[in-house]
Amino acid sequence: MKAALLLCFLATSWVQSMPADYIGVPDGPAPTQDFPYHRQLDANGDYHTYWLPNKTHVVFEVHARTLGYVGFGLSSNGKMFPADIVIGWVKDGKTYFHDRHSTGHSLPEVDASQDWTLLRGEEYSYGTMLKMVRKLDTCDEEDFQITDDTIRLLYAFHPDDPEDENTIPFHGTKSVGVRSTILLSRIVPPQLPGDVQTRDWLNDNYLVPNKETTYRCKIFDLHDIGKKHHMVKFEPVIQKGHEGIVHHMLVYKCSGIDRKFIGTDYECYLQPNTQLYPCGNVFMGWEYGGGDFYFPETVGMPIGEADDDGLYILETHYNNPEMVPDYVDNSGMRITFTQNLRAHESGLLMTGVTVDPTHIIPPREQNFMTTGFCHRDCLNTGLSEYPEGVNVFAVWQHAHLIAKSVKTRHFREGVELEPLAHEEHFDFNYQDYRYMTKHTTLKMGDELVVECVYETMAKSKVTIGGPATGDEMCLSFIYYWPRMSVDYCRSIPLYNGNNTSGEYVKELTRDYNYNDDDNRRKFHASLVDSTYNATCHGERRTPQIFYAEKTIPVTNQTYTRPRPQCPNL
Numbered sequence: 001m002k003a004a005l006l007l008c009f010l011a012t013s014w015v016q017s018m019p020a021d022y023i024g025v026p027d028g029p030a031p032t033q034d035f036p037y038h039r040q041l042d043a044n045g046d047y048h049t050y051w052l053p054n055k056t057h058v059v060f061e062v063h064a065r066t067l068g069y070v071g072f073g074l075s076s077n078g079k080m081f082p083a084d085i086v087i088g089w090v091k092d093g094k095t096y097f098h099d100r101h102s103t104g105h106s107l108p109e110v111d112a113s114q115d116w117t118l119l120r121g122e123e124y125s126y127g128t129m130l131k132m133v134r135k136l137d138t139c140d141e142e143d144f145q146i147t148d149d150t151i152r153l154l155y156a157f158h159p160d161d162p163e164d165e166n167t168i169p170f171h172g173t174k175s176v177g178v179r180s181t182i183l184l185s186r187i188v189p190p191q192l193p194g195d196v197q198t199r200d201w202l203n204d205n206y207l208v209p210n211k212e213t214t215y216r217c218k219i220f221d222l223h224d225i226g227k228k229h230h231m232v233k234f235e236p237v238i239q240k241g242h243e244g245i246v247h248h249m250l251v252y253k254c255s256g257i258d259r260k261f262i263g264t265d266y267e268c269y270l271q272p273n274t275q276l277y278p279c280g281n282v283f284m285g286w287e288y289g290g291g292d293f294y295f296p297e298t299v300g301m302p303i304g305e306a307d308d309d310g311l312y313i314l315e316t317h318y319n320n321p322e323m324v325p326d327y328v329d330n331s332g333m334r335i336t337f338t339q340n341l342r343a344h345e346s347g348l349l350m351t352g353v354t355v356d357p358t359h360i361i362p363p364r365e366q367n368f369m370t371t372g373f374c375h376r377d378c379l380n381t382g383l384s385e386y387p388e389g390v391n392v393f394a395v396w397q398h399a400h401l402i403a404k405s406v407k408t409r410h411f412r413e414g415v416e417l418e419p420l421a422h423e424e425h426f427d428f429n430y431q432d433y434r435y436m437t438k439h440t441t442l443k444m445g446d447e448l449v450v451e452c453v454y455e456t457m458a459k460s461k462v463t464i465g466g467p468a469t470g471d472e473m474c475l476s477f478i479y480y481w482p483r484m485s486v487d488y489c490r491s492i493p494l495y496n497g498n499n500t501s502g503e504y505v506k507e508l509t510r511d512y513n514y515n516d517d518d519n520r521r522k523f524h525a526s527l528v529d530s531t532y533n534a535t536c537h538g539e540r541r542t543p544q545i546f547y548a549e550k551t552i553p554v555t556n557q558t559y560t561r562p563r564p565q566c567p568n569l
């Protein structure tokens with residue numbers, strides 16, 4: 001019992017620190033076929049998962065460095081129960097394998113319905129391999145439904161085989177853990193053409209301050225590439241050992257910066273020159289846990305255009321809660337580009353809640369939702385050039401520590417379509433791109449509504465919007481083609497127009513007494529039917545900003561995920 005508790009503790013507090021892509025080691029695992037996706041689940045390289053999904057099933061292969069038993073599981077929140085678990089081993093040439101589920105701190109029980117099928121199990125030089133298949137939705141309430149959501153993969157292995165199916169020994173403390181992964185919304189990286197070039201934008205020997213949050217900015221010039229190219233890939237370059245402190249990086253494409261600032265570095269939000277503030281125009285981004293970003297084979301992001309001064313700001317968010325004084329960092333971003341222009345040009349639309357201290361999240365809330373939206377008046381401005389609509393190919397949602405879920409909803413003439421992205425179990429430490437697996441368009445009249453749900457039960461103070469890790473955000477970055485003139489489309493509540501002078505909002509963030517139920521009711525009421533300050537902003541071709549008071553778009557038909565294969569549910 002005590003050991004099982006320890007196991008769960010380890011599982012939930014596991015910190016990932018591995019690169020996203022496995023690099024083969026001489027005595028590494030040998031998958032039995034080509035798998036498009038792979039993830040090393042532990043820090044030592046002793047446990048690997050490969051998978052191959054299609055529209056109905058996933059084939060998994062797990063390889064663990066042991067000749068004892070191997071456990072593998074799926075869970076929405078990373079807790080050891082409830083979780084969908086399989087345990088298997090090979091003993092005297094015979095395989096043992098069961099579909100199980102955990103209900104408490106005890107040996108996972110064997111499911112009444114066995115929905116994981118073992119295709120192959122064997123021991124070889126690396127250890128033990130289990131190859132298995134299951135439906136995405138088995139319709140068994142004891143199984144986990146595999147969706148686009150971020151899924152926690154649980155793993156465990158033990159040096160010994162169990163004596164029998166009912167006496168499986170407790171696994172040692174080092175051989176158990178959990179790792180977040182998007183199993184389904186992925187693409188197989190396309191082949192890059194032979195003529196690509198790369199450019200690294202790095203923080204050179206930067207002494208990371210010994211404080212929790214640092215936003216460091218540095219200005220780079222791309223003017224010298226001389227003519228228009230297409231970026232086809234970007235990726236993080238993380239200095240070895242710094243995986244834990246480089247929390248995210250954003251590159252902004254900002255016009256109007258004096259060229260004398262090229263190469264300058266500074267703390268982004270702690271210097272007085274507003275010219276050097278990161279403008280809102282995000283060009284690319286990477287977040288802890290994320291991997292490389294590939295544009296589809298016929299799409300590229302334009303760089304080096306004639307009307308472009310070629311200046312970019314790299315913003316690196318260092319998270320140093322241990323206040324380590326001597327991190328010298330050289331991390332940054334790498335772009336890959338080609339002069340052979342692709343057929344289509346990509347744009348990036350940033351939507352959600354305007355990053356501002358008036359984004360208020362009260363303490364002691366179980367499920368507090370903040371909504372931000374892209375109003376049709378703004379989206380239509382961009383779409384007026386493209387009457388057939390634009391094609392979305394990837395989405396990246398972003399929030400901070402107290403976010404539980406993030407969803408980018410999509411309305412068309414009042415009817416809600418499938419969300420562009422729905423992170424039901426948001427993990428601050430794993431924010432990866434999500435590729436569209438079906439053709440998705442934005443059309444004239446469409447609206448986007450980004451909803452973030454926050455949990456603040458343990459907080460005594462209000463949380464506000466802002467760049468620090470302890471502040472919050474609620475953003476959705478949408479990659480699409482062809483490129484529109486609108487780059488960002490966001491909103492922020494005005495709390496019922498109360499006190500446009502800002503006094504009410506100031507009070508709400510300072511000394512408002514949220515312990516008073518009456519106040520709490522009043523605060524909630526000021527959000528219901530509130531108008532929002534909606535921003536529509538195009539950096540490139542329509543740099544003018546417009547603000548307008550709007551209300552949250554509504555739907556008369558909400559979307560529910562169909563489960564046609566489960567008639568009894």
Ligand SMILES: *[C@@H]1O[C@H](CO)[C@@H](O)[C@H](O)[C@H]1NC(C)=O
Pocket residue numbers: 054055056057058059133
């Ligand atoms: C999906 O994968 C499963 C398991 O490998 C297979 O049985 C099924 O035929 C596949 N479906 C399609 C449409 O390829």
Ligand SMILES: *[C@@H]1O[C@H](CO)[C@@H](O)[C@H](O)[C@H]1NC(C)=O
Pocket residue numbers: 413414415556557
């Ligand atoms: C939903 O609203 C749209 C227009 O707002 C209307 O065309 C449609 O018929 C409505 N659908 C339902 C089911 O009420």
Ligand SMILES: *[C@@H]1O[C@H](CO)[C@@H](O)[C@H](O)[C@H]1NC(C)=O
Pocket residue numbers: 498499503504507
């Ligand atoms: C503005 O807010 C303050 C503090 O909540 C309140 O006392 C005052 O009456 C409000 N004024 C208006 C015009 O709503």
Ligand SMILES: *[C@@H]1O[C@H](CO)[C@@H](O)[C@H](O)[C@H]1NC(C)=O
Pocket residue numbers: 495496497498499522523525526
């Ligand atoms: C202020 O908000 C309250 C709800 O909290 C609402 O009843 C009132 O009409 C609002 N005042 C103004 C001036 O909008």
Ligand SMILES: *[C@@H]1O[C@H](CO)[C@@H](O)[C@H](O)[C@H]1NC(C)=O
Pocket residue numbers: 494533547549
């Ligand atoms: C909306 O936001 C802009 C920028 O902060 C500000 O200038 C404007 O006054 C705001 N409008 C309202 C109605 O609060």
